[in-house]
Amino acid sequence: MNGKNTAVEKLNQALQDAIRALGVEDNETVFEMPRREGWGDRATTIAMKLAKTLKTKPIDIAQKLAANLNSEYIDKIETVGSGFVNVFLNGKFYADVVEDALKQGNTYGSVNLGNKKRVQVEFVSANPTGPLHIGHGRGAALGDSVARILEFTGWDVQREYYVNDSGLQIETLGKSTQARYLELLGKESHFPENGYKGEYLYDIAREIINLEGDKFANVPESESLEYFKKYAAETIMAGIKNDLENFRVRFDKFFPEGYLHKNGLVKSAMEDLKARGYAYEQDGALWFKTEDTIGDDKDRVLIRANGIPTYFASDIAYHRDKFITRGFERVIDVWGADHHGYIARVKAAIKAMGKNPDDFDVLLIQLVNLIRDGTSVNMSTRAGEFVTLSEVLDETGTDAARFFLLMRKSDSKLDFDLDLAKKQGNDNPVFYVQYAHARVCGLVREYEKLGKSSKTISPSLFNDSKEARELANYISFFPDEIKAASQTLAPHLLTSYAMSLAGAFHSFYNSNRIIDAEDSQARVNLAKAAGLVVRECLDLIGVNAPERM
RNA sequence: GGCCCCGUAGCUCAGUGGAUAGAGCGACUGCCUCCUAAGCAGUAGGUCGGGCGUUCAAGUCGCCCCGGGGUCGCCA
Structure with missing residues (x-):
């Protein structure tokens, strides 16, 4: 969607190239955020993971990897412990990250995982x-x-x-x-x-x-x-x-x-199951035959002896309509956790109708x-x-x-x-995050009053200010957060990320002058990028990002 | 009894096999002559329920046990 030309993408590409130089196929591995100060800006544990397949000591792989790793953004590489590779980045990396974010605006972080495939969320x-x-x-x-x-x-x-x-x-x-x-x-x-x-x-x-x-x-x-x-x-x-x-x-x-029911879809779904050998009559009722499918442990009634279809029968017709009639390539249902025992049944039915149960996800709440x-x-x-x-x-x-x-x-x-x-205070995470956005908007309003508008982002900011570097680093990991949230269908990753990002911004705000600093352009642009990502993050969880509070 | 979820700081919880286990709340201590103090900085607080195993590496994977919840209909 965005091509491979942001600073983060270039850096991850450099990592993958370095891994390939070891003789291993790779288009997936990306850098991780180190957990501790002093371990650099980016880290990877890939050397230890490759130890077995390469039959080499992890630390040797790490050193070879470090030697292969080439990027204009890298200041220094350390290989430590049993094979960690810690990468220290220069200010230009962060200046480019901020520039990328501002350039991409509200598409920053939107990695293409779905390829426009049709998914239904019920x-x-x-x-x-x-x-x-x-x-x-x-x-x-x-x-x-x-x-x-x-x-x-x-x-x-x-x-x-x-x-x-x-x-x-x-x-x-x-x-x-x-x-x-x-x-x-x-x-x-x-x-x-x-x-x-x-x-x-x-x-x-x-x-x-x-x-x-x-x-x-x-x-x-x-x-x-x-x-x-x-x-x-x-x-x-x-x-x-x-x-x-x-x-x-x-x-x-x-x-x-x-x-x-009105359109006979339950009836035709039952006929289809019978034709496929997944339904049979017994004791006056119609049963779903669970054997040969997956998960569920026994047969289930579809049409009661009194002729009334069960909820399960309607649900089969419904999911048949989703997958076959309407042709969704993937279906996600959100259910109460008390229905968990029902998942195996519906998956079995989906298999029985000739579709792949893996295309059906249930999120339990x-x-x-x-x-x-x-x-x-x-x-x-x-x-x-x-x-x-x-x-x-x-x-x-x-x-x-x-x-x-x-x-x-x-x-x-x-x-x-x-x-x-x-509560309207810093102990309320919603306000904490929203306030970060409002603060950015306030800064930008003030800055624009001064009539300055240069787009220059001086890399030295990220060497001078620890807080600026940390904030920019959070911004740089936003695409990875989005990817994880999408792949695991887990919005809570974004509430948690939003709190960390807001925290990094508040720290930056409190320890750095911004609009009246010498390199105010870089600082304001960093703040803008942070505000942008906060807003995108909030938007994805359906929360407003107020411009004033 | 079978299956599923949970057990991590006083409380509520993060933590898709990696380094010295984190955050928020609560408690305590500092910080507004200064772009929004709805904020920041710091202190204290842990046998990751227990045991055994797999692994170079386990809070994370496997097995067993303990404790809490859910679910096992010709209900929905």
């Missing part, structure tokens, strides 16, 4: 039986951010929400709403055993009374049930869409489960534990007691909520400290 997909809670928010933040990262790294991304608009739960929703309606009118009501107890159904029932009066109180319940189902589901879905918009999460498509005043807020969806996403957004704002929900890897539990998220 996320949230909450049933329209109640408002989104904070757990859905985590799925929304994750799916949206993964989609943004994939787009940034060259994939053609489609974002989809699967709407479970048919089946038992909508039946229960309709009955629950109907019961609340009758209850509010003082009539006899039958609240279903596993009904939805949330307060929101009273609100919806009240709306229905305002719109339709008591006209459903005098007809048989079975006759009006359809209306309650439809009204409640549509109202709740509208609320969900509204929440998602406030959360800055966009979907390309809302895919209704009902579409699969663990629970969110809301913390207030140092203790966790109890939630129970069944009892209808949960903290909704919109309540959290009202309290913390979208930026803080998104940032907090992406601070941990999705597969582990997350403590969300509401008090911390609301």
Whole structure:
């Protein structure tokens, strides 16, 4: 996408050339960031990794590698320990890094990994039986951010929400709403055993009374049930869409489960499985045959004895539609971790339909534990007691909520400290990062008032200021961070990187004069590049980068 | 019982086989005559749950054990 001509790319190229000179094929290895001061600006452990294949002592390989490594950017190379190669770079490298970043602007860091291949990310997909809670928010933040990262790294991304608009739960929703309606009118009501107890159904029932009066109180319940189902589901879905918009999460498509049934897609998916020998009838039901596929340990029912398809059957039809009808080359689903046992089943089904299960990724999200005043807020969806996403957004704002929900890897539990998220101080990581951006904008505003605009970046800055060098080094590793985040589908790498980068900027800011320094051009340009990368990083996790705070 | 996740500083967690294990919060000490102190600098705090193994190298990989959570439906 960007060609091989940035300073970082040239340096990595020099490393790969040096490795090839040892007689080893390599187009992958790149330099790493050393963990400690004194170990240089870049390091590689490749000598130790090659020891076995080359049948040579690591330190000898390291020395040969060092001798082969040629670049205008290298000041000095040290081979230490059992075979580490530490590279010390000159100021020109960092001057070029800053120049590259400024030149590339908001495409800096966008490596092409996807080759415009079509990938679908399906996320949230909450049933329209109640408002989104904070757990859905985590799925929304994750799916949206993964989609943004994939787009940034060259994939053609489609974002989809699967709407479970048919089946038992909508039946229960309709009955629950109907019961609340009758209850509010003082009539006899039958609240279903596993009904939805949330307060929101009273609100919806009240709306229905305002719109339709008591006209459903005098007809048989079975006759009006359809209306309650439809009204409640549509109202709740509208609320969900509204929440998602406030959360800055966009979907390309809302895919209704009902579409699969209406168009006979479940039926044809079942026929296809039968034809391929992956489905059989027994005890009056249709079963999925798991043997010969992967992962799952037993056969599963597709069509119940009563003729109603299971959720699994719909899901097979749905994923068949994704992979075959719509032709996505890769599909990523975001699920709650409680569905983990379901992965093997769906993978098996994907294999059974003739597609490669490796093209299907599931990102599991663990629970969110809301913390207030140092203790966790109890939630129970069944009892209808949960903290909704919109309540959290009202309290913390979208930026803080998104940032907090992406601070941990999705597969582990997350403590969300509401008090911390609301704080406007350096202890709140969101503000810390955003403030770095606002500071850069402030500097640039001041600098432009002085009417200076030279693009010169003097390399000596990076020798004179340790903080400038460190900040530029973080900037230089941004493309690697992006690559890692894209390959592992892990936005939390970017929240963590953003905090480090912001930290490096604040240190630089506090220990260096910038706009009134002698080499102010170089300093302002470095600050600009840092601000640019902060903004890109925040954008990829869906958080705003304010120009003033 | 099978499968999955987790166990790292007082708390919450980073750490895709590499060097002397890091960050944030909390605690303590300094820093605004100066581009935004919503900031910076520093101090203290660790048998990486335990054991055995693989490896030149293990917080990271394998096996066993301990502790916490999840999941094992003709529910979704």
